[in-house]
Amino acid sequence: MTIDPMWNHEKRAAMRLKGKIALVTGGNKGIGAAVVRRFASEGAKVWSGDISPDLRREFSDDLSGHGKNISFEALDVTSQNSWERLVNKIVNETGKIDILVNNAGIYQRKSIEETTEEEWDKMLTVNTKGPFLGIKVALEALRASGNASIVNLSSTAGLRGSFAIHYGASKGALRLMTKSIANQFAKDGIRCNSVHPGPIDTEMGHAAVPHDQLEERLYQRIPMGRFGTAEEVANVILFLASEESSFVTGSEVVVDGGATSK
Ligand code: NAP
Numbered sequence: 548m549t550i551d552p553m554w555n556h557e558k559r560a561a562m563r564l565k566g567k568i569a570l571v572t573g574g575n576k577g578i579g580a581a582v583v584r585r586f587a588s589e590g591a592k593v594w595s596g597d598i599s600p601d602l603r604r605e606f607s608d609d610l611s612g613h614g615k616n617i618s619f620e621a622l623d624v625t626s627q628n629s630w631e632r633l634v635n636k637i638v639n640e641t642g643k644i645d646i647l648v649n650n651a652g653i654y655q656r657k658s659i660e661e662t663t664e665e666e667w668d669k670m671l672t673v674n675t676k677g678p679f680l681g682i683k684v685a686l687e688a689l690r691a692s693g694n695a696s697i698v699n700l701s702s703t704a705g706l707r708g709s710f711a712i713h714y715g716a717s718k719g720a721l722r723l724m725t726k727s728i729a730n731q732f733a734k735d736g737i738r739c740n741s742v743h744p745g746p747i748d749t750e751m752g753h754a755a756v757p758h759d760q761l762e763e764r765l766y767q768r769i770p771m772g773r774f775g776t777a778e779e780v781a782n783v784i785l786f787l788a789s790e791e792s793s794f795v796t797g798s799e800v801v802v803d804g805g806a807t808s809k
Pocket of ligand 1: 597651701702703750752
């Protein structure tokens with residue numbers, strides 16, 4: 548990896564991802580959509596991969612602006628074939644991938660008694676095997692960058708025990724996978740960090756914190772007393788994706804309004 552000694556305030560004021568090639572999974576909505584928008588506005592060419600065929604739903608207002616830098620693609624993160632198809636397409640066009648954001652994920656608010664074996668398998672397959680396959684398939688393209696950043700969306704549920712045991716297990720495993728990747732591939736100019744949001748104002752966030760539990764789960768348990776926004780998480784992901792975080796790898800960044808400080 549090359550360190551730019553000319554890094555200065557003037558440069559920081561410029562677009563923070565200018566010329567970067569980024570792949571964001573689960574980019575159709577929620578945190579992923581906020582990341583796709585933010586990256587495009589910071590000068591990256593963004594490939595948004597999502598399982599839903601309704602690819603442009605969230606972005607209809609943007610496509611005349613920075614949206615020109617966004618390509619919408621079908622991607623099922625649980626399928627190696629699907630990853631290979633998309634990564635090959637990007638590499639054929641650009642020769643590399645600079646940023647991989649493993650954001651796609653699922654959640655289910657179920658106790659261990661309610662969780663079936665199939666639901667356990669699906670949770671671990673999407674949330675843990677998905678990022679594993681993505682990193683494995685994109686590895687050569689990330690090496691080709693010479694200065695790449697992987698950001699894995701874990702959760703505060705990956706740091707401490709949670710009600711949904713299969714979700715917590717999937718996110719805890721992702722946290723440690725992040726550190727293994729950081730160790731093994733620093734020599735190839737690849738950084739890898741995890742982000743750990745608390746409750747965020749998305750479809751998933753509202754499924755995790757039902758309306759009748761807002762008082763106890765948000766107002767009492769979280770010092771800042773509210774949901775975070777997808778944009779507040781995207782800001783942190785942007786920092787980790789950009790060269791501003793050039794000496795940060797194997798780290799875990801919590802975005803939770805102070806919840807885990809208790
Ligand atoms: P979201 O609103 O549910 O969006 C997730 C996106 O991922 C959806 O577009 C979904 O598509 C897509 N997806 C699901 N399975 C996929 C697959 N197999 N392949 C490709 N795409 C797939 O979730 P979010 O709240 O933005 O969360 C994003 C990430 O942050 C997740 O990893 C989540 O675990 C993590 N996180 C979220 C919170 C929170 O409170 N929101 C807290 C901590 C961590 P469909 O909707 O069409 O299935």
